[in-house]
Amino acid sequence: MANAPKAHANPPFWRDERVLRLLAQLAFGAAVLFFGYILIQNMVNGLRQQGTTLGIGFLQNTAGFDLAETLNHYTRSSAYIQAFLAGLYNTLLVSAVGILLSTILGIILGVARLSSNVLVRNLATAYLELMRNLSLLVFLIFWYLGVFLKLPLVRDAILWPGNIILSNRGIGIPWGIPTETWPAFKLFLLGGLLLALAIIVIFHFQGKRTGKAPLAIVWAPLAFIAVAVAGWFLQPAAPLSLDLPAVQGLNIRGGRIFTPEFMALVSGLVLYTAAFIGEVVRAGIQAVSKGQVEAARAIGLTSFQTLRLVVFPQALQVIIPPLTSQYLNLTKNSSLAIAVGYPDLFYVSNTILNQSGRAVEMITLVMLTYLMFSLITSIFMNWYNARVRLVER
Amino acid sequence: MTKKLYPILGLLLATAVLLAACGGSPAPATGDAPAEQPTAAPAEVIFTTPSGYGVTLEAVQSRGNLICGVNSQVPGFGYVDADGNFSGVDVDYCRALAAAIFGDADAVEFRPVTAAERFTALQSGEIDVLSRNTTWSTLRDTELGGNFVHTTFYDGQGLMVREDSGITDIAGLDGGTICVQTGTTTELNLADVFAAAGVSYTPAVFEDADGTFAAYAEGRCDAVTTDKSGLVSRRTVLADPEAHVILDVTMSKEPLGPMVRHGDDQWFDIAQWTVFALISAEEFGVTSANVDSMMTSSNPEVLRMLGAEGELGAALGLSADWAYNIISQVGNYEEVYNRSLGPDTPTYIPRGLNSLYTEGGLLYAPPFR
Numbered sequence: 001m002a003n004a005p006k007a008h009a010n011p012p013f014w015r016d017e018r019v020l021r022l023l024a025q026l027a028f029g030a031a032v033l034f035f036g037y038i039l040i041q042n043m044v045n046g047l048r049q050q051g052t053t054l055g056i057g058f059l060q061n062t063a064g065f066d067l068a069e070t071l072n073h074y075t076r077s078s079a080y081i082q083a084f085l086a087g088l089y090n091t092l093l094v095s096a097v098g099i100l101l102s103t104i105l106g107i108i109l110g111v112a113r114l115s116s117n118v119l120v121r122n123l124a125t126a127y128l129e130l131m132r133n134l135s136l137l138v139f140l141i142f143w144y145l146g147v148f149l150k151l152p153l154v155r156d157a158i159l160w161p162g163n164i165i166l167s168n169r170g171i172g173i174p175w176g177i178p179t180e181t182w183p184a185f186k187l188f189l190l191g192g193l194l195l196a197l198a199i200i201v202i203f204h205f206q207g208k209r210t211g212k213a214p215l216a217i218v219w220a221p222l223a224f225i226a227v228a229v230a231g232w233f234l235q236p237a238a239p240l241s242l243d244l245p246a247v248q249g250l251n252i253r254g255g256r257i258f259t260p261e262f263m264a265l266v267s268g269l270v271l272y273t274a275a276f277i278g279e280v281v282r283a284g285i286q287a288v289s290k291g292q293v294e295a296a297r298a299i300g301l302t303s304f305q306t307l308r309l310v311v312f313p314q315a316l317q318v319i320i321p322p323l324t325s326q327y328l329n330l331t332k333n334s335s336l337a338i339a340v341g342y343p344d345l346f347y348v349s350n351t352i353l354n355q356s357g358r359a360v361e362m363i364t365l366v367m368l369t370y371l372m373f374s375l376i377t378s379i380f381m382n383w384y385n386a387r388v389r390l391v392e393r
Numbered sequence: 394m395t396k397k398l399y400p401i402l403g404l405l406l407a408t409a410v411l412l413a414a415c416g417g418s419p420a421p422a423t424g425d426a427p428a429e430q431p432t433a434a435p436a437e438v439i440f441t442t443p444s445g446y447g448v449t450l451e452a453v454q455s456r457g458n459l460i461c462g463v464n465s466q467v468p469g470f471g472y473v474d475a476d477g478n479f480s481g482v483d484v485d486y487c488r489a490l491a492a493a494i495f496g497d498a499d500a501v502e503f504r505p506v507t508a509a510e511r512f513t514a515l516q517s518g519e520i521d522v523l524s525r526n527t528t529w530s531t532l533r534d535t536e537l538g539g540n541f542v543h544t545t546f547y548d549g550q551g552l553m554v555r556e557d558s559g560i561t562d563i564a565g566l567d568g569g570t571i572c573v574q575t576g577t578t579t580e581l582n583l584a585d586v587f588a589a590a591g592v593s594y595t596p597a598v599f600e601d602a603d604g605t606f607a608a609y610a611e612g613r614c615d616a617v618t619t620d621k622s623g624l625v626s627r628r629t630v631l632a633d634p635e636a637h638v639i640l641d642v643t644m645s646k647e648p649l650g651p652m653v654r655h656g657d658d659q660w661f662d663i664a665q666w667t668v669f670a671l672i673s674a675e676e677f678g679v680t681s682a683n684v685d686s687m688m689t690s691s692n693p694e695v696l697r698m699l700g701a702e703g704e705l706g707a708a709l710g711l712s713a714d715w716a717y718n719i720i721s722q723v724g725n726y727e728e729v730y731n732r733s734l735g736p737d738t739p740t741y742i743p744r745g746l747n748s749l750y751t752e753g754g755l756l757y758a759p760p761f762r
Contacts, residue, residue: 046517049445049656066584066596076584149611168612169570250569250615251595260613261597341599341608347575351598354509354576357537359516 043360056365058356059084065351067343069259080352087348088369094265094344095331095373101270102330103323106277113282124278131275137336140268144340147267148260154247163244165252168260172245175256185239188231195227196220261342265334273330280326284319285311316388324381328374335370345369449653449660450494450710453521458500461487462520465505466602469626469733469740470526470546479503482733483524486545486651489723490522490667493715498722507601509576512537515654522664523652526620528578539652542665543672547746547755548647550582551621552640553628558615563590563642569615570595574605579619582645602627616640620647626740663709669758670716673698674725676749676758681724684717698761705761726756 013019047053059081066076070086071093112124131139149168152158157167165172203216232239245255288311296306337344346366353362453459463484464471470481484503491501506514506525515523516538526548527533529541552571554560560569563586573580575598587594597614599605606627609617617624621639628634653664674680677695679687688701696702699720700713709715723729734742748754 064581064584066580066594068596068598076588145607145611149608149613153612249567253568338600341597341604343598347598350509351575351580354512355581357512357532359513 047360054360056361058358058361061356063352063355065355067348068341069262069343080356083348083352084345084365087343087345090343090348091331091334091337091345091373094262094269094334094337094342097266098269098273098330098334099327101266102273102277102326105270105274106326107281109274109278110281110285113278114285128275128278131272132279134272136268136272136333137339139272140264140336140340143268144260144264148264151260154251157247157252163255165245165247165255167247167252169251170257170259171263172252172255172257174242174244175254176240177243179237179239179241181235181237182239185231185235188234189228192224192227192231196224199223259342261337261340264340265337265342265344268340269330269333273326273333276326276329277323280319280322281315283322284315284317287318288314313388317385320381320385320388324378324385327377327381331373331377332370445656447657447659447710449521449657450663453494457495458502459487459491459494459522460502460504460520461490462506462511462514462523462525463487463503464525464602465503467526467623467626468629469738469742470622471505471524472626473503473505480733482546482729483526483651485723485729485732486524486667486671487522489671489719489729490651490664492718492722493663493667493670493711496712496714496718498718507576508574509600512539515539515652518654521653521660526623526649527652528620529648529650530578533652538655540655540661541648542651542653542661543668543758544648544650544755545668545671546622546649548620548622548649549643550579550618550645550647551624552616552618552642552644553609553624553637554616554640556636556638560615560640562640563587563592566594566616567592568594570597570613572597572599572605572609572614572617574599574602574619577619578645578647583618586644606631618644620649622649622734622742625742629739659710663711666709667719669761670698670719671723671726671729672749672756672758673761674716674720675727675756676751679720679725681721681728684720688717694761 044054060079062076063074063078063080063083064076065083067074067083067086069090071089072082072086074082074086109124109128112120113128115121115124151166151168151171154167154169157165159165163172163174197220199220200216203219243254245252245257248254292310292314293306296310297303301309334344335346338347338350341347349362349366353359356362461484463479464481465473465479468481471479471483472481473479487501487503488498492498494500504514504520506520506523508525511523511525511527512533514520523539524545526546527541528548529544533539534541552563552566554566560566571583571594573583573596580596580598583594583596597608599608602619602623605617605619608614610631617627619627621643624639628637628639631637651664651668653661673694677687677690677692677698679690679695679699684699687695688699690696690699693702697705699717700706700715704713706713706715712718724732730744730747731737734740744752744754746755748756750757
């Protein structure tokens with residue numbers, strides 16, 4: 001048909017492939033819209049029959065319940081929206097801490113899996129196999145009921161050197177309380193951070209120009225610490241005063257207290273996700289062809305230099321996409337917090353849902369929030385991935 | 394290439410026809426319906442929630458059994474034992490309702506629901522009635538789309554602590570941690586009462602009763618709070634019940650009773666009068682043992698209740714012997730109470746407010762007339 005002369009080839013539109021394709025698309029789109037319309041109509045009717053309507057105005061109502069740990073100044077007389085935000089911040093905190101720790105542990109595990117040391121390699125393999133074949137929920141409950149709640153009661157709390165208190169009410173560590181010179185000290189910290197960033201950028205360009213990249217990962221933190229220490233002693237008084245945790249009455253007071261719920265959630269998520277990240281890292285390293293390593297060794301690079309300058313930059317391209325999905329998994333899995341009673345986004349939303357009876361609104365809000373988390377993480381990781389990819393020629 | 398499209402097109406057309414058929418309305422078969430018919434809504438509902446006068450009874454009767462949302466974790470109220478048998482006051486209410494409708498107290502399916510799920514389960518029609526130690530409160534009675542029938546158990550919120558802690562009142566809990574279950578009025582009362590008393594505390598909030606009491610048993614909290622009846626019953630399943638005391642503090646009024654959906658007054662009446670039948674039977678001394686001889690009682694009200702006289706059953710849309718079936722198969726209020734909460738049970742709770750009005754309690758049923 002394609003070879004037929006053009007003049008006679010114009011078929012009627014119902015036999016024109018392009019038109020048919022377009023029609024197929026339209027029909028499919030219409031079917032999806034129609035189905036969605038029926039579902040939404042059904043819901044709205046159902047709600048109308050019960051005398052309730054949709055709307056998010058109720059978020060301004062007084063919440064009336066207390067939350068165990070919040071990062072904003074939430075109290076029982078705050079609005080539902082404040083409770084929701086408290087949950088959101090807690091989820092962000094757990095995700096951030098979880099991603100940071102599981103990445104570090106995951107890289108160590110991935111490298112250990114490829115170690116030439118038999119013991120290290122087999123231990124890492126055993127750990128990965130154990131973790132990857134456990135259910136995360138079971139694992140979290142194990143950490144909560146089996147570990148952190150089994151710590152001694154407050155009155156028999158264990159005291160570790162460095163004033164660390166262990167009890168089943170939480171783990172207390174010494175913490176700083178800002179004094180009046182804290183605002184000025186914060187400027188020093190900011191300056192140190194800028195200096196560290198400048199060092200990273202300068203070293204990067206110098207590395208490109210001379211082919212010898214100084215270790216920015218060592219020098220940048222050192223510069224930051226130097227500025228911070230200098231700032232600390234330049235202040236007339238110490239910007240932070242030490243606050244030691246101590247058992248007082250029924251609870252631990254002072255310092256920074258990590259509740260058993262928080263500890264169980266973070267431990268579970270980190271140890272579980274690190275196993276998957278370890279596999280991702282191992283796969284990435286193994287994806288770099290052996291010839292690259294041999295060539296690097298042949299020109300006299302040490303094994304650490306080989307890893308840093310040859311293997312990792314190439315492995316990163318393979319690692320980043322699956323690593324992104326592991327980060328997303330961790331964030332989404334943090335909603336299992338409800339099983340151990342940590343007030344994260346899903347937990348608090350569930351409480352709000354229940355106290356206000358607004359199921360449709362709250363579930364929609366929660367879904368949108370998790371979707372937003374995931375999309376933002378994806379966008380960032382895709383951007384980073386695109387940057388890493390440019391290295392390849 | 395073009396030929397490959399025909400199956401797809403055919404499939405789409407079939408889907409469209411199917412959808413239109415499901416819609417049950419003579420709406421056009423293609424997607425222009427949404428734009429043209431924004432108000433033709435009710436006819437297109439696929440999955441309807443039973444609602445409207447008489448709908449629930451009809452649905453229950455055609456299904457052949459009653460679906461009752463219950464608790465499965467509170468001995469004495471709603472509890473499932475190792476063999477999968479349900480027992481408790483709330484469970485017996487469901488059986489009484491099934492007896493009233495079908496004449497068979499076993500024509501009921503118990504569906505355990507958590508505190509958090511219960512209202513959604515009722516609203517969505519997953520359960521016909523919620524009988525799960527649920528506190529009657531304004532918002533639940535209005536915005537949550539439910540109606541509470543007569544209270545079956547008058548309760549109040551309490552606190553349980555370890556005896557060796559030496560805590561005797563709310564002030565003693567200053568700075569302490571309190572275990573509580575999420576999505577309950579208990580959670581709100583706790584915040585209210587402690588705020589009013591100016592006592593600071595940290596809540597440790599859990600998804601279900603088992604989780605809450607497990608954490609309390611591990612010493613995660615200094616105290617655990619729920620309705621006093623719940624404390625009594627959960628204390629029996631703690632490792633060492635004697636080591637725990639319930640403080641002499643009543644933090645709230647907790648009228649617990651069954652709940653039905655808004656919009657079906659007939660169903661509400663049936664649920665309501667089932668409670669009244671239980672209470673009146675105790676008042677008139679009708680028990681499962683003597684109900685047959687009571688059919689010839691000299692008290693006309695007893696005769697009307699049992700269906701030996703008058704047409705009260707028909708007024709509810711039920712058979713004449715509905716109350717007879719309840720009492721003969723499940724018993725009166727006292728029998729139900731003693732079976733789960735009486736002196737011979739591990740979960741003994743003195744009748745207190747839950748006595749008949751003639752004995753200083755709050756149980757008072759309107760006349761059967």
